[in-house]
Amino acid sequence: MSSTAVILMNLGSPDSTEVKDVRKYLHEFLMDKRVIDYPYLFRKFLVDGIITRFRAPKSARAYRSIWWPEGSPLIVLTKKLQSALQAELDLPVEISMRYGNPSMKAAYDKLAAAHKDLEEVLLIPLYPHYAMSSYETAVEHAVAVHRKQKYPFRIRVLQPYFQEPAYVGALAESIRPYLKEEVDYILFSYHGVPVRHIKKGDITGHHCLQSEDCCWVHSDAHRFCYRHQVYATTRQVAQALGLTPDQYSVSFQSRLGRDEWISPYTAGELATLPSKGMKRLLVVCPAFVSDCLETLEEIAVEGKHTFMEAGGTSFTAIPCLNIHPDWVRALAGWVRAAGEEHPQWKAPAGQRKVAL
Structure with a gap:
């Protein structure tokens, strides 16, 4: 699996607790047609004219109340999970967010630049359950960016693991x-x-x-x-x-x-x-x-x-799984199983499976 890499994909977070950054994040999040599934013009009026206008200041205060010295808790914890999983695997591990930074394109670009022989990326959406506003939009976005940029490597996606x-x-x-x-x-x-x-x-x-x-x-x-x-x-x-x-x-x-x-x-x-x-x-x-x-x-x-x-x-x-040792081992086990063509991993339509 030396020509394989892993991307952990989480929801995302504003870049800071400033109202402008929170408003930008909320706009990207709520304008997603799989989150608010209304026609575009009505969705834009609802999001930009009403929701972000009034919600951004309130959300900024809420983010300030939980923000850590290192930054957004979700981003910090995802980076810690990246490090913990990297210690378990002899494969490069990157992170991306569905909304905000680091973006999906940034994660792909970083892997492509550092690993010229990369053949496949194993995408792990950090959503255990299937919902169109979480797992589905994350996967569809990752696939869309991959196709638009025409990266030479393939991708396979971990299926919902709610009962694994x-x-x-x-x-x-x-x-x-x-x-x-x-x-x-x-x-x-x-x-x-x-x-x-x-x-x-x-x-x-x-x-x-x-x-x-x-x-x-x-x-x-x-x-x-x-x-x-x-x-x-x-x-x-x-x-x-x-x-x-x-x-x-x-x-x-x-x-x-x-x-x-x-x-x-x-x-x-x-x-x-x-x-x-x-x-x-x-x-x-x-x-x-x-x-x-x-x-x-x-x-x-x-x-x-x-x-x-x-x-x-x-x-x-009770804290989320975060970097619980059993959770890190679970992720590492699924990555190793990908080399055995495990049914929990699937390639988006139109891609060939790679023999690892």
Whole structure:
């Protein structure tokens, strides 16, 4: 695999906490047609005329509250993951962001300049679950940049790993130490998506959200159903930890706008759990593998405040996988498996597979 390289692709972050940088980042993020899936002109009016105008100053304050001396937590942690994975592999490892810097093109260019004999890049989207506003847009963007620039190397992409044993095991082990505390309940809080995204992703056209148990009834739709996949992750992690159904539940955070999003909403759950006797709470956010604004501020600060004001007595936000040793080993194992034509790796349409 000497002619192979790896790129870890994460969401991204503003370059700084200045309002202008936050506004630029929000514009790039929210103008993505897979994030806000409205016609271009309406999306532009909504994003530039309303959302970024009012949200950028508020988001800048939120970023300042969690910003580290080294920079954006998400960027810093992704770089640390890069170093940890590089130590496990005899292959070059680069990072890129879907939005902001370092860009996908910058990562490709760096590899192409440093490794003239490069034949293939293994792209690892740092999104365990398939959603059109996260995994899908990241992969489509990476493929589009690759084709536009006509790089000589091929790419293969790691498929969603929401139920891969190595990921589930790493997530379970990251949670396990916190179960030694006096705990009443565990809330698995995932990033939310609009209901229409779930329906759009239903390749059968008649399964998703058509019944209360749709996520548990086998269907081809599950290949692209974010809601099914987060429940699958939760169920398997709970089994690994020996949790009973009355000890945990799933909720969804980061709702944007007035459209209907998948529920229950995390904020609502945090406000009502204490009244149900769940006063000592653990919160884990498995949709994120790196701590970021949504975990460090939305959950660990705002979420804690909501819960404690509602009568909670203890609140612990469990860190994301970040550079947990089991997570690093999981990534390294998947990269090594790529040399064996593992089905977890797929080439975008129109590319030949390379024999490693």
